[in-house]
Every structure is written in C-alpha cells, then in structure tokens.
Amino acid sequence: MSKRNNKPPRILVVDDEPDLRELVELTLLKMGLDVDMADGVAAAKARxxxxxxxxxxxDMRMGDGSGLDVVRHIEARGYDIPVAVITAYGSLDNAVEALKAGAFDYLAKPVSLEQLRTLVRSALELDKPAGSKPATSADRTFIGDSPAIRHALQLIDRLAKSQAPVYITGESGSGKERAARLIHSQSNRNSQPFVPVNCGAIPENLMESEFFGSKKGAYTGADTERDGFFQAAHGGTLFLDEVADLPLAMQVKLLRAIQExxxxxxxxxxETAIDVRIICATHQNLAKCVDEGRFRQDLYYRLNVIxxxxxxxxxxxxxxxxxxxxLLARLASQNGMDEPKLGPDALQALAAYDFPGNVRELENILERALALCDGKQIRLADLQLSRSDSDESTPSAAIGDKYPLQDYLDRMEKEAILEALDKTRFNRTQAAKILGVTFRSLRYRMERLSIS
Structure with a gap:
C-alpha cells in the first residue's frame, strides 16, 4: 500500500448517516489508514x-446533494483522487451514472466490509508513480500515429485508472482483445490474472459451471471441485469476448454476479465474494441485439458503462x-528468417486495400507472402490480394492467384481453419464443429497444411 512522506494514506468518508460513517471509519483505522469525515456534499468539497x-x-444520497456532486467536483478541479460511491441496494443505476462521471468503483448497501477493504487496497494502488508498472508485450501491441489510434490509446490510458466496466466495439480483427489486455496491463490489477473467455465457444449446457465453477458431484462427471472463470480472474480482469453470443439464461446469471x-x-x-473487473467485446451491434430481444437491456447498461x-x-x-x-519482423523471427523488405508496389497495394479483416487479415496476408517471396523482398504478386481490392487495371494478376488450383484451394482451406481456430482460441474440438468436420479430419488437415 502506498504512503506519501512515510505517512499512511488519508481517506475522506462522506455520509450524512453517523452509524455508517463510524462503521467505515473503524474499518479503515484497523487497516492503518488516516480518516477524515464529512457529513454532506458542502463539507466534502471544502475538505x-x-x-x-x-x-x-x-454516499450517493445526502441531505444537501448527491455523491455525483462530489465526483463531479473532483473531476472539474482535476484532483488526482480516486472516488468510490456507496449506493443503496436496488439503486445501481446511480452507481453506473457515477462510474460514467469518473468514479473509480462503487459499493452497494449494506456495505460488505470485505469488499470495502478490497476496494480501498485497489484504489490506493493507483497512487503508483508513473512508469512503475512493468512493461508487457501488450504495451507494444499498437503501432501508429493516426488520429483514430491516438484517440483509442488516450481513452485506454484513462480506462486503466478506473474499475468501471468497459465495452469494446469494433470490427472483427480490429484488436479488441489486445485493447483489453492493454487496459489490464496498465491498471493496478496488472499483477493479477487476465482471463479471456470466448462466449461463443462454450456449449450452453456447460456455461454455468465454466463461469462460476462446480462442486464435486454437482453433475455427472464432476469428480472434483473446480473453479470457474470468475474465481480464476479474482483480483484481476475477466474479458468476455463475443458477449452477444451468451444465451439469455446465462445473461441473467451474469447480471446477478456483476451486481452483487x-x-x-x-x-x-x-456464495463467495469476487473481485473482478469486467471488460467485454463483440463485433455485433449490441444495442441492436437489445432491440431484437437477443440481449437483456439491464445487462447491456451494466456492461456498457464506458x-x-x-x-x-x-x-x-x-x-x-x-x-x-x-508484423513482418515478428513473423520472420518466429520462422527463423531474415526480414524481407516490402517492395514499393506491395506497400502501395497495402495502403489502398480496405482490409475487411483488419489487422488480423494483414497478418495473414504477410504470413502468406513470407512463404511465397524470394526471401529478400515481398512484391505485389506475393501478397495474393483479391481482385476486388487490388488494382482492377491489372486483372491478370488477380486471376493468376487462382492457379495452380491446388495451391489456391490449400490457401483457402488454411485461412478457414486458422479463422476457426482463432475464434475458438485454438480449441480444436470446437473449431472442428464450426467447420463441420470431425476432430480427426481437422487434425489431418492441420498436419497437411503445416498448421501447428
């Protein structure tokens, strides 16, 4: 726990109920912290x-105002002070509003002292000096200086300082999981687990046990007690990828876990208490899923805080x-090769290409080109771009990439398999189901196409 000038951190408790103030004060004093008290919004602002x-x-509701007034005061004055709100059970919409206004986290009444202590420890870790967090591969994930990526990275930096749920949108292959990992790696939770979950790859009958764990004998085949995703992510971040694929019954259970x-x-x-930050993502339009009745509106509002x-x-x-x-430098290194240069014609074609599959597609294109080039330079023909997205003034080049036929079919098959494996996080059993082939057939095809 951080200290300034060897003094314990000082906590301001704002509440107009003396009993709750005293309970929180005693808990914090036992943690070795200094405590100041304020009985309303005006006194809090002055302190x-x-x-x-x-x-x-x-607290959220007080005689002379709202906890939101305190949050907004801190934000407006630019104070580097994390603030958490305490809200009545059943009034969690207020907590969501506070998170959007800049609150670090929230607690529901009746206040759980265990959750209070966890929240305080997490919040005070935000006081680390800049640069104290270890560098990770995620920190070097995003390259570029365009306005679009700069804006995203600035928001990621802000989100790393919060505990608010984050909803990441974007097309397939645009880096949603990489963004979630970067938020985690720059947060005070970076020493705890980051647990990614592909919601579309879990059989519906196994979802509850996968998310929440199971006791021995809970169902046929449950020979031992096992933890679920929430227990595995305790203290860290749970990343729910393709959250729109969750069935409605599971959405109800997830909502309850997030709220309580x-x-x-x-x-x-x-029940057991869990300390998990939720980040979710999907390439679908989640608001449209709500309108169509495929996604619960109350869960949407809990997840889509920021x-x-x-x-x-x-x-x-x-x-x-x-x-x-x-990407080319990394791929060449993985294959034990010298990095070839990208020829002027190849660079021009890539700059003009629309990349429907985004960065993931670019990586696949370069991996293929690396295998096809002469080892010194990647040329336009090595990229094998489709006719619709390459220069239509040179159709012969586009047609030529269909021959020899077996090479073309192998490339298409390999891309389909890699896409299925990527969607299932390399779960070959689930990938085989998506592709409509047997597990044995998939294993044979992967061996034939040198997919490891």
Whole structure:
C-alpha cells in the first residue's frame, strides 16, 4: 500500500448517516489508514479543496446533494483522487451514472466490509508513480500515429485508472482483445490474472459451471471441485469476448454476479465474494441485439458503462506501412528468417486495400507472402490480394492467384481453419464443429497444411 512522506494514506468518508460513517471509519483505522469525515456534499468539497486526500468514499444520497456532486467536483478541479460511491441496494443505476462521471468503483448497501477493504487496497494502488508498472508485450501491441489510434490509446490510458466496466466495439480483427489486455496491463490489477473467455465457444449446457465453477458431484462427471472463470480472474480482469453470443439464461446469471459481486458454484449452497473487473467485446451491434430481444437491456447498461471503439484499419491508412513492418519482423523471427523488405508496389497495394479483416487479415496476408517471396523482398504478386481490392487495371494478376488450383484451394482451406481456430482460441474440438468436420479430419488437415 502506498504512503506519501512515510505517512499512511488519508481517506475522506462522506455520509450524512453517523452509524455508517463510524462503521467505515473503524474499518479503515484497523487497516492503518488516516480518516477524515464529512457529513454532506458542502463539507466534502471544502475538505477536498484543502488537499491531502488520497481516496474519497461518498454516499450517493445526502441531505444537501448527491455523491455525483462530489465526483463531479473532483473531476472539474482535476484532483488526482480516486472516488468510490456507496449506493443503496436496488439503486445501481446511480452507481453506473457515477462510474460514467469518473468514479473509480462503487459499493452497494449494506456495505460488505470485505469488499470495502478490497476496494480501498485497489484504489490506493493507483497512487503508483508513473512508469512503475512493468512493461508487457501488450504495451507494444499498437503501432501508429493516426488520429483514430491516438484517440483509442488516450481513452485506454484513462480506462486503466478506473474499475468501471468497459465495452469494446469494433470490427472483427480490429484488436479488441489486445485493447483489453492493454487496459489490464496498465491498471493496478496488472499483477493479477487476465482471463479471456470466448462466449461463443462454450456449449450452453456447460456455461454455468465454466463461469462460476462446480462442486464435486454437482453433475455427472464432476469428480472434483473446480473453479470457474470468475474465481480464476479474482483480483484481476475477466474479458468476455463475443458477449452477444451468451444465451439469455446465462445473461441473467451474469447480471446477478456483476451486481452483487458474489458467485455460487454449481452444486454449492453458499456464495463467495469476487473481485473482478469486467471488460467485454463483440463485433455485433449490441444495442441492436437489445432491440431484437437477443440481449437483456439491464445487462447491456451494466456492461456498457464506458465504450471504447477500436478503429478499423482502413481508417488508419497512414499507419499501415508501420504496422506491416512490425508484423513482418515478428513473423520472420518466429520462422527463423531474415526480414524481407516490402517492395514499393506491395506497400502501395497495402495502403489502398480496405482490409475487411483488419489487422488480423494483414497478418495473414504477410504470413502468406513470407512463404511465397524470394526471401529478400515481398512484391505485389506475393501478397495474393483479391481482385476486388487490388488494382482492377491489372486483372491478370488477380486471376493468376487462382492457379495452380491446388495451391489456391490449400490457401483457402488454411485461412478457414486458422479463422476457426482463432475464434475458438485454438480449441480444436470446437473449431472442428464450426467447420463441420470431425476432430480427426481437422487434425489431418492441420498436419497437411503445416498448421501447428
């Protein structure tokens, strides 16, 4: 826990109920913290303006105003003070509004002292000096200086300092999971697990046990007790990819877990508290899914507290060359090869290409070109771009990439398999189901096409 000038952090507790103030004060004092009290919004603003506060805990409803007034005061004055709100059970819409206004996190009444202590420890870790977080591969994931990616990275930097749920939108292959990993790696949770879950790859009958865990004997074949995704992500971040694919029955259970911050294993009689930050993503229009009745509106509002839109590659054309060079260097290194140069004609074609599959498609194109080039330079023909997106003034080149036929069919088959494996996070059993082939057939095809 951080300290300033060897003094314990000072917490401001804002509440007009003396009993709750006293309960929170005693808990914080036992943690070795200094505590200041304010009995309303006006007193809180005055104490915040006096300085020296490291964390603010405020009730939502008070006689002279709202906890939102305290949150907005901190934001308007530019104070570097995390603030958490305490809201009545059943009034979580207020908590969502506070998170959007800049609150770090929230607690529901009756206040769980265990959750209070967890929240305080997490909030005070935000006081680390800049640059104190370890560098990770995610920090170097995004390359480019276009306005679109700069805006996304600026928002990611802000989101890393919050505990608010994040909803990441963007086309397939635009880097939604990489953005979630970057938020996690730059947050105070970076020493705890980042657990990615592909919601579309889990059989519906296994969802509850996969998310919440199960007790021994909970169902046929449950020979041991096992943890679920929530327990695995405790203290860290749970990333729900393709969240729109969750069935409605599972959406109800997920909503309850997010609201109450407790989960119950399948077959268990008691609940356990969980400390997990939720980040979700989908390439679908989640608001449209709500309108169509395929996604619960209340869950949508819980998940979509702050939205991060990842730009498609066609909106970052000035960055394509830099991204391509970075990907090519990594692919060449993985294959034990010297990095070939990208020829002028290849660079021009990539800059003009629309990339419907975004960065993932660019990586696939470069991986293919690396295998086809002479090892020194990648030329336009090595890219094998489709006719519709290459220069239509040279149709012979586009037609020529269909021959020899077996090579063309192998490329198409390999791309389909890689896409299915990517969607299922390399779960070959699920990939085989998506492709409509047996597991044995998929294994044979992967061996034949040198897919490891």
């Amino acid at each position: 915040l303006d006096a300085g020296g506060i490291d964390l603010c805990l405020t 911050k407790h989960v119950r294993k399948l077959g268990d009689t008691k 939205e991060l839109k990842m730009p498609p590659l066609r909106e970052m054309r000035e960055d394509v060359a830099g991204i391509a060079h970075g």
